[in-house]
Amino acid sequence: MLKHGILGLLKYHQMTGYEIMTAFRDSLCFFWNAQTSQIYRELQVLETKGWVEKTPVPQQSKPDKNIYSITPEGRRELLYWLSEGELSLPSRNHILMKVFFFGERSREENIRYFEGLKEYCEIFLQSLDAAQKHISEYRAFLDAPEQAVYWEMTVDYGRRNLQGYIDWAQSCIDRLEEMK
Amino acid sequence: MLKHGILGLLKYHQMTGYEIMTAFRDSLCFFWNAQTSQIYRELQVLETKGWVEKTPVPQQSKPDKNIYSITPEGRRELLYWLSEGELSLPSRNHILMKVFFFGERSREENIRYFEGLKEYCEIFLQSLDAAQKHISEYRAFLDAPEQAVYWEMTVDYGRRNLQGYIDWAQSCIDRLEEMK
């Protein structure tokens, strides 16, 4: 999956591993986050598969760069991945796992947990504005700027999802308050 | 994480690995799914940590069972896990990863994708009724039946989340239709 994310980014533009990491951190972080350690490992795999090509670029007074670009086989693979495959919703939710077993604790503790969750989501919501901003900036570099609608759709989902958590947490609090 | 899910289930009642699997499949599947292969592996780990105990039960005309029950240390660990730790929202969404790169494809293909997503979520929503039913059945076996509110909260989140996907997918379709 990360493999295809990297291919997708390289389709826009050739990049170093570091630049790929910053793209994830700045624009994709709310639905995927990737450490450099994993990115460099995947780049090696992608290279052996022939989906990307590495060009070493010596720099004066800085460590050398390796610039990666997508190959025709990589483009084919990207399109294949986009059209293929099962729909799969995220199926591992740590928060729900805890809440499922909240019967072990006091109502008060659980209410505090939901309050904390609301705050956390509200802060996260604000950080989405930053992702939105990055996306608007990158838009200018696209050949076909209408492509950016899809980026905006992902941010829109992020917002709805966070608002969904906030509303749900509030409804849980209300329910627990009523039980008192 | 799965470790603590298993501990939580064993806190309700002693079980075999197989029964743990069925509990995940029937009641927790919408936010966590676990294969038997992983469950048996984790049970071994939990045993070496002293959090669960295995009691072999010979059966006539059937393979033997191993019934697992939670130890006092396991209970302590369960409570620790419930109170400790960071909030972490699921941060890996395969659907958004694809949508982010939908600029590579035609609007028509993408509209079809979102239509498929809506259908998929609608079917999934119905399957949540089954989870709800299982929860209602299990409720009777609880010492403290009010614990089941927390189970219901997770199902409630599941429903809201799926409805969120449906609404979002529809809004994406609308946006793409407008662009024509």
Add this chain to the structure above:
DNA sequence: TGGGTCATGTAACCTGTTACATGATTAG
């Protein structure tokens, strides 16, 4: 007689996380 359920697991693999390691430049 064939498929589903109960019941147990192993092995290989893939993916992601954490910690570590290096080293230069640049901005405050």
Add this chain to the structure above:
DNA sequence: CTAATCATGTAACAGGTTACATGACCCA
């Protein structure tokens, strides 16, 4: 002077997936 940024990675581990393997019972 110090922290951040650019730039590269390795190693060990943790967690999850897929495939395989066995075997009896029960229902249609």
